[in-house]
Amino acid sequence: xxxxxxxxxxxxxxxxxxxxxxxxxxxxxxxxxxxxxxxxxxxxxxxxxxxxxxxxxxxxxxxxxxxxxxxxxxxxxxxxxxxxxxxxxxxxxxxxxxxxxxxxxxxxxxxxxxxxxxxxxxxxxxxxxxxxxxxxxxxxxxxxxxxxxxxxxxxxxxxxxxxxxxxxxxxxxxxxxxxxxxxxxxxxxxxxxxxxxxxxxxxxxxxxxxxxxxxxxxxxxxxxxxxxxxxxxxxxxxxxxxxxxxxxxxxxxxxxxxxxxxxxxxxxxxxxxxxxxxxxxxxxxxxxxxxxxxxxxxxxxxxxxxxxxxxxxxxxxxxxxxxxxxxxxxxxxxxxxxxxxxxxxxxxxxxxxxxxxxxxxxxxxxxxxxxxxxxxxxxxxxxxxxxxxxxxxxxxxxxxxxxxxxxxxxxxxxxxxxxxxxxxxxxxxxxxxxxxxxxxxxxxxxxxxxxxxxxxxxxxxxxxxxxxxxxxxxxxxxxxxxxxxxxxxxxxxxx
Amino acid sequence: xxxxxxxxxxxxxxxxxxxxxxxxxxxxxxxxxxxxxxxxxxxxxxxxxxxxxxxxxxxxxxxxxxxxxxxxxxxxxxxxxxxxxxxxxxxxxxxxxxxxxxxxxxxxxxxxxxxxxxxxxxxxxxxxxxxxxxxxxxxxxxxxxxxxxxxxxxxxxxxxxxxxxxxxxxxxxxxxxxxxxxxxxxxxxxxxxxxxxxxxxxxxxxxxxxxxxxxxxxxxxxxxxxxxxxxxxxxxxxxxxxxxxxxxxxxxxxxxxxxxxxxxxxxxxxxxxxxxxxxxxxxxxxxxxxxxxxxxxxxxxxxxxxxxxxxxxxxxxxxxxxxxxxxxxxxxxxxxxxxxxxxxxxxxxxxxxxxxxxxxxxxxxxxxxxxxxxxxxxxxxxxxxxxxxxxxxxxxxxxxxxxxxxxxxxxxxxxxxxxxxxxxxxxxxxxxxxxxxxxxxxxxxxxxxxxxxxxxxxxxxxxxxxxxxxxxxxxxxxxxxxxxxxxxxxxxxxx
Numbered sequence: 001x002x003x004x005x006x007x008x009x010x011x012x013x014x015x016x017x018x019x020x021x022x023x024x025x026x027x028x029x030x031x032x033x034x035x036x037x038x039x040x041x042x043x044x045x046x047x048x049x050x051x052x053x054x055x056x057x058x059x060x061x062x063x064x065x066x067x068x069x070x071x072x073x074x075x076x077x078x079x080x081x082x083x084x085x086x087x088x089x090x091x092x093x094x095x096x097x098x099x100x101x102x103x104x105x106x107x108x109x110x111x112x113x114x115x116x117x118x119x120x121x122x123x124x125x126x127x128x129x130x131x132x133x134x135x136x137x138x139x140x141x142x143x144x145x146x147x148x149x150x151x152x153x154x155x156x157x158x159x160x161x162x163x164x165x166x167x168x169x170x171x172x173x174x175x176x177x178x179x180x181x182x183x184x185x186x187x188x189x190x191x192x193x194x195x196x197x198x199x200x201x202x203x204x205x206x207x208x209x210x211x212x213x214x215x216x217x218x219x220x221x222x223x224x225x226x227x228x229x230x231x232x233x234x235x236x237x238x239x240x241x242x243x244x245x246x247x248x249x250x251x252x253x254x255x256x257x258x259x260x261x262x263x264x265x266x267x268x269x270x271x272x273x274x275x276x277x278x279x280x281x282x283x284x285x286x287x288x289x290x291x292x293x294x295x296x297x298x299x300x301x302x303x304x305x306x307x308x309x310x311x312x313x314x315x316x317x318x319x320x321x322x323x324x325x326x327x328x329x330x331x332x333x334x335x336x337x338x339x340x341x342x343x344x345x346x347x348x349x350x351x352x353x354x355x356x357x358x359x360x361x362x363x364x365x366x367x368x369x370x371x372x373x374x375x376x377x378x379x380x381x382x383x384x385x386x387x388x389x390x391x392x393x394x395x396x397x398x399x400x401x402x403x404x405x406x407x408x409x410x411x412x413x414x415x416x417x418x419x420x421x422x423x424x425x426x427x428x429x430x431x432x433x434x435x436x437x438x439x440x441x442x443x444x445x446x447x448x449x450x451x452x453x454x455x456x457x458x459x460x461x462x463x464x465x466x467x468x469x470x471x472x473x474x475x476x477x478x479x480x481x482x483x484x485x486x487x488x489x490x491x492x493x494x495x
Numbered sequence: 496x497x498x499x500x501x502x503x504x505x506x507x508x509x510x511x512x513x514x515x516x517x518x519x520x521x522x523x524x525x526x527x528x529x530x531x532x533x534x535x536x537x538x539x540x541x542x543x544x545x546x547x548x549x550x551x552x553x554x555x556x557x558x559x560x561x562x563x564x565x566x567x568x569x570x571x572x573x574x575x576x577x578x579x580x581x582x583x584x585x586x587x588x589x590x591x592x593x594x595x596x597x598x599x600x601x602x603x604x605x606x607x608x609x610x611x612x613x614x615x616x617x618x619x620x621x622x623x624x625x626x627x628x629x630x631x632x633x634x635x636x637x638x639x640x641x642x643x644x645x646x647x648x649x650x651x652x653x654x655x656x657x658x659x660x661x662x663x664x665x666x667x668x669x670x671x672x673x674x675x676x677x678x679x680x681x682x683x684x685x686x687x688x689x690x691x692x693x694x695x696x697x698x699x700x701x702x703x704x705x706x707x708x709x710x711x712x713x714x715x716x717x718x719x720x721x722x723x724x725x726x727x728x729x730x731x732x733x734x735x736x737x738x739x740x741x742x743x744x745x746x747x748x749x750x751x752x753x754x755x756x757x758x759x760x761x762x763x764x765x766x767x768x769x770x771x772x773x774x775x776x777x778x779x780x781x782x783x784x785x786x787x788x789x790x791x792x793x794x795x796x797x798x799x800x801x802x803x804x805x806x807x808x809x810x811x812x813x814x815x816x817x818x819x820x821x822x823x824x825x826x827x828x829x830x831x832x833x834x835x836x837x838x839x840x841x842x843x844x845x846x847x848x849x850x851x852x853x854x855x856x857x858x859x860x861x862x863x864x865x866x867x868x869x870x871x872x873x874x875x876x877x878x879x880x881x882x883x884x885x886x887x888x889x890x891x892x893x894x895x896x897x898x899x900x901x902x903x904x905x906x907x908x909x910x911x912x913x914x915x916x917x918x919x920x921x922x923x924x925x926x927x928x929x930x931x932x933x934x935x936x937x938x939x940x941x942x943x944x945x946x947x948x949x950x951x952x953x954x955x956x957x958x959x960x961x962x963x964x965x966x967x968x969x970x971x972x973x974x975x976x977x978x979x980x981x982x983x984x985x986x987x988x989x990x
Contacts, residue, residue: 024894024909027858033897033907056906102847102857106812111846157893171813180947181967222813248817255829255852256820262849263812287821288970289814317601317758318666318717319784322743325751326782334750351606352597354757357750362597363522398652399519402528411551412528414519452675472676475783 006209010140012071014043019076028076039150069093079103090126099132105265135196136172163188164217168206174222187297190215218299221247224260240282241495282490294480303446304488311384312358315391320358330482371432379443387447394459433466448477501704504591505635507566509538514571523571534645564588574598585621594627630691631667658683659712663701669717682792713794716742719755735777736990777985789975798941799983806879807853810886815853825977866927874938882942889954928961943972
């Protein structure tokens with residue numbers, strides 16, 4: 001099989017690095033430290049005029065002195081010396097460069113320059129393919145398929161778990177540390193490529209690569225301009241019935257266009273035209289970075305609802321009402337359940353409960369009923385396509401927390417012999433979440449859970465580790481689900 | 496001064512409590528444990544048919560046996576026995592009741608009942624004022640003004656820091672544990688009242704009370720129906736020029752109305768009419784619970800911008816472009832800065848920076864320049880009314896984190912003598928945030944900071960503790976600021 005040329009760039013066996021030092025100052029140093037920290041197993045050749053070694057690797061005054069032709073060269077030095085570096089790399093036989101340096105076509109006024117054109121010309125002459133300028137490198141989380149603890153991160157600072165989500169982005173921030181808070185985003189990265197100003201390699205190349213890449217199942221794009229529009233949209237149309245594409249497109253407002261121009265030198269187009277074309281191609285568009293991440297989390301699970309009918313399960317009226325209100329305004333349907341289904345649910349709930357949808361159990365401490373039996377009944381009814389479930393609190397934790405108070409600890413009758421009696425039972429999250437997971441898969445009906453306690457609280461962590469898609473409040477899951485259902489509809493109609 | 500009757504209810508010296516036990520089961524038990532944990536200093540009289548004591552307090556078989564007439568009675572027992580309880584309380588001379596029990600006018604079908612009417616009649620006969628039914632009590636964080644570590648929390652579970660934000664709500668969840676994650680919401684609670692079905696005391700009473708209450712400076716409402724509309728809107732109009740009112744109103748969609756009906760038995764009205772009236776009264780409306788909280792945080796600082804012109808400071812182009820795009824779509828203005836201001840800013844930034852607005856410094860490690868000098872220059876220019884500042888990372892933490900890697904620790908030249916050299920300097924957050932705080936106050940120009948690292952990360956915590964309004968990503972601060980500016984405009988025009 002012929003591999004895409006980006007595969008070679010993302011899987012080098014040796015890397016030369018222009019710009020890093022030992023003082024930890026500047027982005028270049030952070031990038032080389034990230035390569036080291038990510039566990040890269042190949043050879044590293046720092047190029048430095050003065051240092052004899054960088055981070056313990058022998059440094060070379062020029063690429064000429066490096067004992068082999070490195071598979072990849074990374075450049076993080078001032079723009080005016082970049083053409084020279086490209087030339088010496090070309091002479092050495094280098095075929096792939098990541099040009100991180102900024103200061104190219106995004107500059108204006110007295111700083112305006114023709115360096116971009118110079119660099120492109122030299123690259124063409126020597127047959128060099130390059131990413132950048134003005135980019136933040138890439139992250140390949142699958143360079144060592146057999147070991148998910150090591151990767152190649154030529155980018156900046158976060159260590160991300162491995163998964164099926166791949167990114168191409170005009171913004172280094174959006175590609176490199178989109179997961180600034182990696183422990184609290186339940187999606188794993190496959191590959192991420194910061195394309196910068198797209199002097200050579202562009203988002204279309206990335207799409208081509210991701211299309212065939214077996215470890216990419218969901219694609220995320222941040223774009224400020226689509227250069228090869230025809231090719232882009234043709235590719236997108238081929239990809240979206242199989243792999244969802246989530247896109248942030250920035251443009252359409254005067255200030256955004258100004259920002260975009262000074263960022264990557266792009267001319268952003270009319271956002272309404274983009275909207276229409278994105279829709280036609282099945283691209284999921286968002287303007288919110290939180291939603292971009294939420295969609296990645298939900299889509300990476302591969303559960304696509306068969307319609308837009310939302311079942312709401314709650315143990316509190318207010319959130320139930322807010323979810324219903326927001327859901328209908330977001331394009332979901334919150335159907336009143338049939339009489340027969342209501343009767344079934346009434347048998348499972350208390351007098352104060354409501355069973356029309358939202359299904360509001362009010363206060364119900366029968367957790368198996370809440371987490372498994374009620375969702376099962378809804379799923380088997382055929383009346384709903386997706387579920388949002390509010391109020392999956394860590395009740396046990398709340399209760400035990402009271403025992404910190406002296407009086408309560410002295411007089412309360414709970415919490416005293418709990419340890420013994422629970423020893424033989426499987427953990428609660430196993431009892432509650434595993435059966436729900438099976439139902440979700442069987443019916444292709446996702447459940448989005450909401451626990452308003454801290455996202456890293458004990459119970460939240462336990463159920464997230466079991467695979468529950470969890471949110472801390474109820475605005476984001478509603479919007480995210482509305483977009484998921486819309487995409488799922490496109491996918492059904494186009495596959 | 497004549498105090499509002501709600502002041503008496505919220506500051507009782509003795510409380511009788513129907514429904515709690517020692518087993519920690521049911522909401523009543525959680526509520527009494529909360530009263531204890533919150534540090535309530537008054538007398539507690541549990542009423543229980545079988546127990547001789549509850550949580551160490553002597554229990555009484557009926558209120559008749561209690562040695563005094565308690566200032567307040569809390570009832571959390573099945574609805575059918577509530578009329579009897581109201582009668583015996585009336586006979587005892589009780590004047591204030593919190594009726595938490597559900598099962599009143601929100602029930603339908605075979606469970607439909609006239610208990611609400613019965614209870615109201617009994618209350619009238621004995622001159623009892625009551626909150627509820629179907630509510631979750633209240634939280635008074637100012638019952639002991641001299642000690643902010645104790646409070647009276649008759650509600651559920653979270654312990655909230657003291658502040659100037661007061662809530663009245665048709666939803667117990669929205670009033671009682673709106674701060675499920677209290678360590679990560681930087682606003683303090685003054686009073687919170689869960690009004691439930693409004694059998695007697697309603698949101699209008701709460702507004703009347705909050706209007707005069709000295710410890711309330713920002714008001715939050717969650718409403719499903721406005722019963723005394725004329726009075727409500729008259730009051731709101733009087734209040735909003737002095738104290739902002741943030742309101743979640745749920746209604747307008749079929750499912751929301753259904754949810755509302757089975758929640759508090761309310762009939763939600765046309766949301767477009769509400770929208771118009773809210774606007775006229777200067778009420779800040781939102782449908783998002785996150786935004787409700789964000790607005791509370793921002794409004795509680797009391798900084799009201801004089802216009803809608805946003806200055807964006809960023810060290811990354813992508814977030815800058817997204818903020819600009821989102822801001823203009825949200826009704827803010829992102830003006831291109833004047834030539835002279837651009838020249839000033841150009842002197843303060845590097846070659847790769849952009850100074851048009853967004854002011855994108857790209858990579859700048861001169862933190863004082865970034866946190867203080869650039870905002871100061873923007874503020875003094877008179878060209879902007881509010882600032883969003885992206886990228887206030889904990890760079891030091893990031894850098895030192897690399898030292899966990901063996902190779903980096905061995906070869907890096909940083910982090911080795913840091914402790915000594917820094918000993919005499921004030922902490923970094925003092926150097927960076929305190930001067931910014933002074934500027935914010937002086938110019939009445941708020942700064943909303945964004946650090947995408949974990950909200951509880953060391954640097955985030957440090958600057959939040961110094962008073963910085965911090966967000967983790969950039970969608971929410973933009974929306975929140977747009978609403979703040981809109982409100983500030985109303986306030987200017989109506990005071």
